[in-house]
Amino acid sequence: MNNNIKNCLTCGKEIHREDSPHDYAFKIKKFCSVECRHINDIVRIKGVSNTYAVGLYFELTLKKKLENDGWVVFKTEYPTKLLDLIAFKGNEVMVIQAKTHNNNPTILDKLEELKNFKRAFPNVTVKLITKEEDYEIKCD
Numbered sequence: 001m002n003n004n005i006k007n008c009l010t011c012g013k014e015i016h017r018e019d020s021p022h023d024y025a026f027k028i029k030k031f032c033s034v035e036c037r038h039i040n041d042i043v044r045i046k047g048v049s050n051t052y053a054v055g056l057y058f059e060l061t062l063k064k065k066l067e068n069d070g071w072v073v074f075k076t077e078y079p080t081k082l083l084d085l086i087a088f089k090g091n092e093v094m095v096i097q098a099k100t101h102n103n104n105p106t107i108l109d110k111l112e113e114l115k116n117f118k119r120a121f122p123n124v125t126v127k128l129i130t131k132e133e134d135y136e137i138k139c140d
Contacts, residue, residue: 003017004016004017004018005017006029008030008031008032008033008036009030009031009036009040010031010032010036010037010039010040010043010050011032011036013032013036014032015029015031015032035057038057039053039054039057040053042056042057054100055098055099055100058098058100058131059075059084059085059098060075062084062085062096062098062129063075063085066085066087069089070089071087071088071089071094072087072088072089073085073086073087073088074086074087082097082110082113082114082117083095083096083097083117084096084097084098085098092125093123093124093125094124094125094126094127095117095124095125095126095127096127096128096129097110097114097127097128097129098129098130099128099129099130100130100131101130101131101132107128107130110128111128111135111137114126114128114137115137117137118137118138
């Protein structure tokens, strides 16, 4: 076993001794990033799966980013929901479905549901946001 390499408890990525400034820092280091540490905290505290925790962390960071841009943001709590975040800024309303990656097989289903939502509420900005891209849903 190589004593100069260990793996992140959350994602399994290798952590190298030379990435830590001191031997003690390497000895106690368990995560490759702050994101992985927060995801692990969510798993531990909420007792949820790692996949759920990654999505939740993405939603919370997106919420914080919008709040920093002046939006008032509410996170929906129902787990099988269409919308993850509802944001208000002045007279604008934006609803958001957040996904951690574009190749999720449920994205096409979500896009169709979001299009239906947009048809019902044409004055609301509807977005599907992934780590890679933002999609604003338009009416056909």
